[in-house]
Amino acid sequence: MIPQSAIDARRSLYTPEIATITRAERLGEREKVFTIRLDSGRSLGHKPGQFVELSVLGMGEAPISISSSPSRSNGSFELAVREVGNVTGALHRLELGAKVGIRGPFGTSFPIEDMIGRDILFVAGGIGLFPLRSLINEVLDGRGGFGRVIILCGAKSPAERMFTGELEQWKARDDVEFLETVDRPDESWKANAGVITPLVPKISVEAARTYCVVVGPPIMYKFVILEAKRKGFCDDHIIVSLERRMKCGVGKCGHCQINGVYVCQDGPVFRYSDTLYLQEAL
Ligand SMILES: Cc1cc2nc3c(=O)[nH]c(=O)nc-3n(C[C@H](O)[C@H](O)[C@H](O)COP(=O)(O)OP(=O)(O)OC[C@H]3O[C@@H](n4cnc5c(N)ncnc54)[C@H](O)[C@@H]3O)c2cc1C
Ligand code: FES
Numbered sequence: 001m002i003p004q005s006a007i008d009a010r011r012s013l014y015t016p017e018i019a020t021i022t023r024a025e026r027l028g029e030r031e032k033v034f035t036i037r038l039d040s041g042r043s044l045g046h047k048p049g050q051f052v053e054l055s056v057l058g059m060g061e062a063p064i065s066i067s068s069s070p071s072r073s074n075g076s077f078e079l080a081v082r083e084v085g086n087v088t089g090a091l092h093r094l095e096l097g098a099k100v101g102i103r104g105p106f107g108t109s110f111p112i113e114d115m116i117g118r119d120i121l122f123v124a125g126g127i128g129l130f131p132l133r134s135l136i137n138e139v140l141d142g143r144g145g146f147g148r149v150i151i152l153c154g155a156k157s158p159a160e161r162m163f164t165g166e167l168e169q170w171k172a173r174d175d176v177e178f179l180e181t182v183d184r185p186d187e188s189w190k191a192n193a194g195v196i197t198p199l200v201p202k203i204s205v206e207a208a209r210t211y212c213v214v215v216g217p218p219i220m221y222k223f224v225i226l227e228a229k230r231k232g233f234c235d236d237h238i239i240v241s242l243e244r245r246m247k248c249g250v251g252k253c254g255h256c257q258i259n260g261v262y263v264c265q266d267g268p269v270f271r272y273s274d275t276l277y278l279q280e281a282l
Pocket of ligand 2: 250
């Protein structure tokens, strides 16, 4: 006979928990950040870099990174979502107080314990900031435990900068080095212009004591990683988060598989050294 605990564990992998949207704030033309609370009162208990499977009743499920940091959880968590299709579109149309389904948290997290005492270079491109924000705020909330904190942020245009209030706070801190760029500046834009890659050589780092954490669109990884390697970063001090089409999120359906690796379970966060044989991944 299968023990009840095994049945419960399996059911909890596949059965969404009902949760309530308690706040929604527009970030951009197609992006909103949702504050969500599990109706059971259970804390999500995530680590930066992990994701949930979010379901909109009657529509389906989508994997979404947890954008808030555990240090600011307060019994709820935040998902920042760009509207691109069925599930994300239906989510954007929901009212405050609406119910959604949540499975997770799933996947690997950023190796924050290994980063303690080290310098950290964050490179966020576009909505790569959504998962990275969780780690950045976790590190800033434990600021004394880390060395230099350097944040490089890139967006397509000033209007596509996300979490602008937080960007300004990070920029204003004297214990954070912050550089920002946009691909297509307008007349109001006073900072760097162009893609994010040229910001990397502008920063001087001691690569041996620094972690480089890169999250952004697929095209960005290749060039940022090249620059990081030019600066002397070794492959296991470069951390990336990969996005793949996912269904189950728990290593059962094979949708996210690349060369035998399940991105939903073995990732989405990887050391670059562990992705070298995932040839199509980066
Ligand atoms: C681990 C992980 C974390 C993610 N975190 C976030 C996040 O924090 N915020 C966020 O906005 N999005 C995130 N995504 C992407 C998000 O899952 C997709 O945008 C979503 O699944 C689209 O679902 P949909 O039903 O709205 O779109 P669909 O109706 O299924 O598709 C609409 C369009 O989006 C494209 N699309 C569908 N799924 C994906 C996908 N996984 N990646 C890229 N394009 C896709 C389709 O080709 C189609 O063109 C994440 C994806 C993964 C795998
Ligand atoms: S999404 Fe099903 S195995 Fe990864």
